Amino acid sequence: MLSxxxxxxxxxxxxxxxxxxxxxxxxxxxxxDLHALHHKAYVNKLNKLAKQVNMQDASVEQVIFEAAxxxxxxxxxxxxxxxxxxxxxxxxxNHSFFWSCMxxxxxxxxxSLETRITEEFGSIDCFKREWETAAMQHFGSGWxxxxxxxGELKIVTTSNADTPVATLDMFPVLCQxxxxxxxYVDYENRKIEYFKxxxxxxDWDQVWSNVIxxxxxxxxxxxx
Amino acid sequence: xxxxxxxxxxxxxxxxxxxxxxDVHYNKHHTAYCTKVNAAFKEVGIDKDLEYVLGHLxxxxxxxxxxxxxxxxxxxxxxxxWKCMAPESQRGEMSAPLKAAIDRDFGSFEKFxxxxxxxAATQFxxxxxxxxVDPATKKLSIMKTLNQATPINEGKFKPLLTIDxxxxxxxxHWTSDRPGWIKTFCHHLANWNFVSAEFAKYQ
Numbered sequence: 001m002l003s004x005x006x007x008x009x010x011x012x013x014x015x016x017x018x019x020x021x022x023x024x025x026x027x028x029x030x031x032x033d034l035h036a037l038h039h040k041a042y043v044n045k046l047n048k049l050a051k052q053v054n055m056q057d058a059s060v061e062q063v064i065f066e067a068a069x070x071x072x073x074x075x076x077x078x079x080x081x082x083x084x085x086x087x088x089x090x091x092x093x094n095h096s097f098f099w100s101c102m103x104x105x106x107x108x109x110x111x112s113l114e115t116r117i118t119e120e121f122g123s124i125d126c127f128k129r130e131w132e133t134a135a136m137q138h139f140g141s142g143w144x145x146x147x148x149x150x151g152e153l154k155i156v157t158t159s160n161a162d163t164p165v166a167t168l169d170m171f172p173v174l175c176q177x178x179x180x181x182x183x184y185v186d187y188e189n190r191k192i193e194y195f196k197x198x199x200x201x202x203d204w205d206q207v208w209s210n211v212i213x214x215x216x217x218x219x220x221x222x223x224x
Numbered sequence: 225x226x227x228x229x230x231x232x233x234x235x236x237x238x239x240x241x242x243x244x245x246x247d248v249h250y251n252k253h254h255t256a257y258c259t260k261v262n263a264a265f266k267e268v269g270i271d272k273d274l275e276y277v278l279g280h281l282x283x284x285x286x287x288x289x290x291x292x293x294x295x296x297x298x299x300x301x302x303x304x305x306w307k308c309m310a311p312e313s314q315r316g317e318m319s320a321p322l323k324a325a326i327d328r329d330f331g332s333f334e335k336f337x338x339x340x341x342x343x344a345a346t347q348f349x350x351x352x353x354x355x356x357v358d359p360a361t362k363k364l365s366i367m368k369t370l371n372q373a374t375p376i377n378e379g380k381f382k383p384l385l386t387i388d389x390x391x392x393x394x395x396x397h398w399t400s401d402r403p404g405w406i407k408t409f410c411h412h413l414a415n416w417n418f419v420s421a422e423f424a425k426y427q
Binding site for chain 1: 248252253256290294348349350351370371372390391392395396399400
């Protein structure tokens with residue numbers, strides 16, 4: 001969990017499959033190494049900016065929410081680099097979440113998740129095709145998300161650094177990086193290949209765990 | 225009206241722009257934009273030229289407007305971008321009138337490069353940085369646009385030079401080093417002959 005302990009610096013979490021050997025034919029080791037550089041750059045900038053507004057001890061979710069919703073923090077509202085703070089905090093969260101959604105030797109979907117997805121999308125195949133379509137149709141940089149929102153699972157895309165955790169009522173359970181840096185070395189312009197291959201690396205156990213956590217947060221009216 | 229994707233003005237930009245990127249960038253990314261905008265024009269019966277349409281997007285049916293803006297912008301921006309580069313020995317120098325305007329509006333060539341480079345480096349996500357002129361005042365300025373937005377959408381500022389900062393433009397060679405791409409573009413690729421000729425149109 002990103003926010004359960006204090007630390008003096010934001011940091012990229014350890015990622016077990018970033019050992020240079022790639023990820024199940026989805027990403028080469030080189031692609032992942034390069035992608036880690038992007039994440040570390042966001043973290044470095046986040047650390048510099050968060051110190052300037054005394055938010056170095058906040059959770060990344062709090063930084064994101066307050067940078068996106070200036071009425072929540074009046075001193076942040078006046079910060080000239082509020083947008084940059086948002087971008088770097090959000091990209092740190094988004095990338096950390098993305099890494100956590102993938103695993104080596106991924107296992108089939110747990111039956112409970114399969115049931116839930118089938119209820120919402122008709123079938124697992126329908127879900128995957130809807131995801132791939134949303135990802136293909138998204139223009140420019142951004143992310144594709146499965147979110148828990150108002151009791152339903154929905155596929156949404158966001159632009160650039162935008163993220164569901166900037167809202168109070170959308171809880172991410174799965175995401176995929178649509179920025180070209182995420183896939184260009186391995187796939188060049190062949191985006192549909194990336195989207196179709198990516199399923200081989202998804203950690204469906206983690207996704208189900210995210211669904212449970214999202215449901216708990218959604219029903220909690222006092223927690224922040 | 226069918227938008228024709230003009231051939232590249234050169235066979236190669238090596239060693240400063242790698243052939244593989246040039247190939248994928250032109251034959252896949254740019255071609256796809258041209259194909260898609262032509263399909264959209266046919267679908268909604270648009271008969272005007274691309275530059276007109278991009279400056280009058282409100283005349284495109286709303287259901288297709290963003291698609292035309294995205295893909296038409298991509299088609300137009302890339303055509304302009306290829307002309308903004310040349311093999312190193314063929315780039316020429318800024319014309320005297322352009323150099324004078326650069327010195328007047330930026331202080332010096334170096335300060336112009338710094339401001340242009342900064343715009344290119346800070347365009348978050350995908351987009352472009354531009355040197356533009358306001359024909360009404362003749363003043364030069366720097367703009368940046370998101371995704372495939374372009375100065376000709378609003379029409380007030382006329383483009384003179386652009387750099388593509390979508391990651392696909394530079395990732396195979398420069399990977400995460402966008403500043404390195406920008407520096408190479410400014411010092412080894414920018415086609416000053418073309419920029420000077422465009423500037424002359426508005427004098």
